Amino acid sequence: MPYYLFVDRDGTLLEEPPDTQQIDSYERFRLLAGVLSTLRWAVQMGYRLVMITNQDGLGTPAFPEERFWGPQRLLLDICESEGIRWTGIHIDRSRSDQPSPYRKPSPLLLLPYLEGSIDRQRSFVIGDRYTDMRLAERIGVRGLWLENPLHPLPQGWPASTDTYQRVANWAEIQRLLQERFFFTELHRTTTETQVHLQLAVYGQGEAQVCTGIGFLDHMFTLLAHHAGWTLTLQAQGDLEVDLHHTLEDVGIALGQALARLLEDKRGLARYGQSGVPPICRALPMDEALALVAVDLSGRGGLRWEVALSEAVGGASPTLWRHFFETLAREGRFTLHLWAQGLDSHHLLEAVFKGLGRALRQAFQRDYSQPKIPSTKGSL
Numbered sequence: 001m002p003y004y005l006f007v008d009r010d011g012t013l014l015e016e017p018p019d020t021q022q023i024d025s026y027e028r029f030r031l032l033a034g035v036l037s038t039l040r041w042a043v044q045m046g047y048r049l050v051m052i053t054n055q056d057g058l059g060t061p062a063f064p065e066e067r068f069w070g071p072q073r074l075l076l077d078i079c080e081s082e083g084i085r086w087t088g089i090h091i092d093r094s095r096s097d098q099p100s101p102y103r104k105p106s107p108l109l110l111l112p113y114l115e116g117s118i119d120r121q122r123s124f125v126i127g128d129r130y131t132d133m134r135l136a137e138r139i140g141v142r143g144l145w146l147e148n149p150l151h152p153l154p155q156g157w158p159a160s161t162d163t164y165q166r167v168a169n170w171a172e173i174q175r176l177l178q179e180r181f182f183f184t185e186l187h188r189t190t191t192e193t194q195v196h197l198q199l200a201v202y203g204q205g206e207a208q209v210c211t212g213i214g215f216l217d218h219m220f221t222l223l224a225h226h227a228g229w230t231l232t233l234q235a236q237g238d239l240e241v242d243l244h245h246t247l248e249d250v251g252i253a254l255g256q257a258l259a260r261l262l263e264d265k266r267g268l269a270r271y272g273q274s275g276v277p278p279i280c281r282a283l284p285m286d287e288a289l290a291l292v293a294v295d296l297s298g299r300g301g302l303r304w305e306v307a308l309s310e311a312v313g314g315a316s317p318t319l320w321r322h323f324f325e326t327l328a329r330e331g332r333f334t335l336h337l338w339a340q341g342l343d344s345h346h347l348l349e350a351v352f353k354g355l356g357r358a359l360r361q362a363f364q365r366d367y368s369q370p371k372i373p374s375t376k377g378s379l
């Protein structure tokens, strides 16, 4: 399914002159910082770009055609030179006191894109006016309101709602797009457990976890923090039997979520270790020390050398090993875990933190080199 960025022009791509609010000469042409790098990234990620702009009175003596098209062509030429091509460009020429049926927030100009299949989860409207945010609401995609002192939101409009949110600049826009792009949601129901998981791997390092196993909630919170994820995980399992099914099925769900988010491996770092080489390749936790290494290889497997001497959080050492084995198998990555220490609680804390650090490193992407990180050409 195609996914789109519907992007306003003045005040969003280009600085809007505060006096006339018209970009009608080369002297008034100024790109906003970060526009090109973010749009280039978006194109590399497969986004289709659509410009939708009001140009009040274009073609009238107040705004002659020739004064618009010079700067507009310059904008398109600069974009072209960066590999940024626009799928569509739509200009409404009406004035706000005499709006045409096509003027934003009307969605009429976007109907060709909306009538076909569209991935609304990944699509956005980006603009600097409340009319852009109303357009986002009308077409059912999320709005990113680029704050502009020239156009404060009307009285009573909060800065962020369920349908749009305020952003300060294009760097923040790219971060949010990336967070949403690598997001997945998973429901898993068996006779033994119900698991609901939402995961954004390029997130905020925050977690809301409720599995009924307090220690596991704590571990997943550590994991999400160190991995930089935004994670929501709820599980209801047959804890009256024991912890096995819940721990196993949470491992399956998280592994499957990671595998989904690894379907596109372009530019992926692939390897990760718990530390910052060459300074340190280990993660200490008081007297415990963990070494963690991952390879997002597409092949699931666990090497386990963790010196657990007793049950932790109610789960035996064998069950913890089974959990990580399940996670690596379902996530289709190679996982090496080694940890030594006296306190089994500390050992697992070190392992989960180290795993978070390692996955964070392995999930890094270089979008300027969007190649599959393997001499085989596929993973």
Ligand SMILES: [Mg+2]
Pocket (backbone or CB within 6 Å): 008, 009, 010, 011, 012, 127, 128, 129
């Ligand atoms: Mg604007």
